[in-house]
Amino acid sequence: MIPPLTRHAIQILLQGGRHTVEEIARLQGVSERSVFRIATEAVVTSIVDGVPPGGKRVGRPGKVEPFREAVRLLLKEEPGLLSVEVLRRMRLQGYDGGKSALYEFIASVRKRTPRLQMRFEGLPGEFSQHDFGHVHVEFLDGTEMYVHFFASRLKYSRRAAVTVVPDETAETLVRTLAAHLAEWGGSPSRCVFDRPKTIAVRWSKDGKVEQWNSIFAQAALDLGIGPELCWPHSPRQKGSVENLVGWVKGSFFKQRRFHDLADLEAQLADWLREVNELRACRETREIPMVRFQKEVQRLRPLRVSPEELTLRIPVVVDLLGNVVYLTNQYAMPPEAAGQPGTLYRCRDTVRIIVGRHEATYRRETGKHFQVSSAEVRAARLGAIHGVRGKRYLKRQDLLATGEAAYLHLTELLHRRPRTWYEDVDRLHELLQAQGPEVLAAAFAWANRENLYGAEYIAHYLTRNVTLPILAMGLPPEAPHDGI
Secondary structure (H helix, E strand, C coil): CCCHHHHHHHHHHHHHCCCCHHHHHHHHCCCHHHHHHHHCCCCCCCCCCCCCCCCCCCCCCCCCHHHHHHHHHHHHHCCCCCHHHHHHHHHHCCCCCCHHHHHHHHHHHCCCCCCCCCCCCCCCCCEEEEEEEEEEEECCCCCEEEEEEEEEEECCCCCEEEEEECCCCHHHHHHHHHHHHHHHCCECCEEEECCCCCCEEEECCCCCEEEECHHHHHHHHHHCCCEEECCCCCHHHHCCCCCHHHHHHHHHHCCCCCCCHHHHHHHHHHHHHHHHHHCCCCCCCCCHHHHHHHHHHHCECCCCCCCCCCEEEEEECCCCCEEEECCEEEECCHHHCCCEEEEEECCCEEEEEECCEEEEEECCCCCCCEECCHHHHHHHHHHCCCHHHHHHHHHHHHHCCCHHHHHHHHHHHHHCCCCHHHHHHHHHHHHHHHCHHHHHHHHHHHHHCCCCCHHHHHHHHHHHCCCCCHHHCCCCCCCCCCC
16 A cells, blocks of 8 residues: 555656656655556545545555444444454454454544542651662673662652662561661661562552551561552652662663672762762752752651661471571581471571570571581480480581581491491491581582591691590591601
């Protein structure tokens, strides 16, 4: 189908009389036959594609054409009728065309009522916006990774804070949120969040939260913030606050190149300094830090600092005497087995209280760590009856120190099938005296030297740490010339 403006140009050239039909066809990219046909048509007065003067459509009529009036009457009688229902009814009347063509006509006929949108300016200390984002980054050395970040922005002053984070869990949200609010000097009246999956567990049909995420809810109370949630992808609910994640991606990540993650974080700090302290905001036409001087006076101080923020998580001690949290096992006294308790997760430590029993461990950030203390190991060993059971529990404590212990004890089992348990007894004494980190290093050294046995581990410890080896009945020098 030749567009109306092309037909109009052909008519103008024909009226001029300076060009031949062959020249006009070449200039307009059509055939000579089309030029002859357009010369017989009425003057083009409409730019609607495919509708020449006189209201007759060019080309073969579509399958929707006979049903146009029926669709118009149907939508006039029932304006809210779904397109799929219109299609069903037209099928009953004999329509056998595709649904896309009919849907396109329905969209052109259906009356659209535009919704009034309100964009309002926040007052100092009234609102802040917070959201997770992630972006695929290709570094200059060719490596690639998905970078997760958490962004915050004050509505009035537009002061922003962005932090690269390892994941998008509820704990990461509340700890990074606390850090951003502390950086600002306090919290506004309402903290607005876009994505509720780490904040709200269940919603009602009218958008109200029926069940909050327990970690977020407790942290909100501890910090003293007022959360306000929007439905995802509902910009009308956020007033004049821009698409925060889109702004960070478009203004920073898509404009810069990075050598590695450290370079990315350094450039992010420079960019935040620029947008907060040097560059005027496009919406307010003021530098955010200038407007922030009015807003900081209205921020409310946090009840606890980010360093003091503690997450409280209900747990149950399993029958093996362990509390499993995020795949890591934290040992508890045997008397606590099967009892419920509370895990207090601080930034650097994990504290577990089960009735009158309590244990504090260093927080492990990896996966499948087995953590215990000398006191807990001794208590659990005392609760096990029988020599055989005690030795297997000792071996399990040794295996919990890491992969090097697995390799060492496996080799030891096959080299000394009749006396391996004596080595386990001695190695467990070393574990109780020196701790899992020191013993793990000793296992790794012995494996590299291809030396397997408690006497070699003891010799390594006498040379590298202060340990009363003789009190354990072990020789001060291992009987091996290669040491």
